[in-house]
Amino acid sequence: MEELKKELKEKLIEALNLEDLTPDDISDDEALFGEGLGLDSIDALELIIILDKDYGIKLTDSKDGKKIFETVETMATFIKENRTK
């Protein structure tokens, strides 16, 4: 799980061009949207693509995204339980 969280942080930094951050700068329980990392709706689309391309998970209901993308911890938990690759 720790390895998955680190991998996710690296993917977030690369996909969202957060190039001044390192994985250590992102806490597992830090809010990804709003006041935390300050991600926006376009970034949410990038996260959906990461789930699909890298972990074989297709989100069918966009409402699910709100809970899944709350923090790195919630993302990692969801990926661990649902990944197909």
Add this chain to the structure above:
Amino acid sequence: MEYNITNYCNIKDNKIFHNGQEIYRNKGELPFLDFIKGAYKELEIAYPKFYKMDSLSKLSLIASSVLLDNYKEELDEKMAIVLSNRSGCIDIDRIHQTNIDEDGIAGARPANFVYTLPNISLGEISIKYQLRSENSFFIFDSFNPNFLIAYSKSLINLKKCNSLLVGWVEVNEEAYNGFLFMIEPKPGMELTEKKLLELI
């Protein structure tokens, strides 16, 4: 009151000038994206969304920040923005095309796609400075001062605005040139083709 050029910024050749005074320069020649990132940090612009932008928006944002971050008076939220260039947003278009060529439609990344219009750079400036104003982006073969002057004056005459941020923001791979200036009803340099060709 007569409208004049009150404030201007040039970004070219690894240097940034504000009203003719050099305010930033790279040591040596860096690729555009490294140069503009260095300027963002050195000038303490502090707008993290900068990192997500395409090269055209980065150039436009830094040039506008040089002019507007230190603006002494309250910003006019009706300040119009009129930008122009030759290459549109060709850099991000190339990246977008390459992603699609490599991975098909699945390669189309939202973070790139949202920048595939040159007028997005206008939106980025408007968001940063909370401007709710007229804005336009024109494509010309080269810097066209006569058109920019005529268009700016028509916006003023139609009472669409009382001040403007105008200029040329061109990026095509490593060739870049940013020139933004403010037009206001205040003392300043005369708004003429000759003066603009001198300043760019």
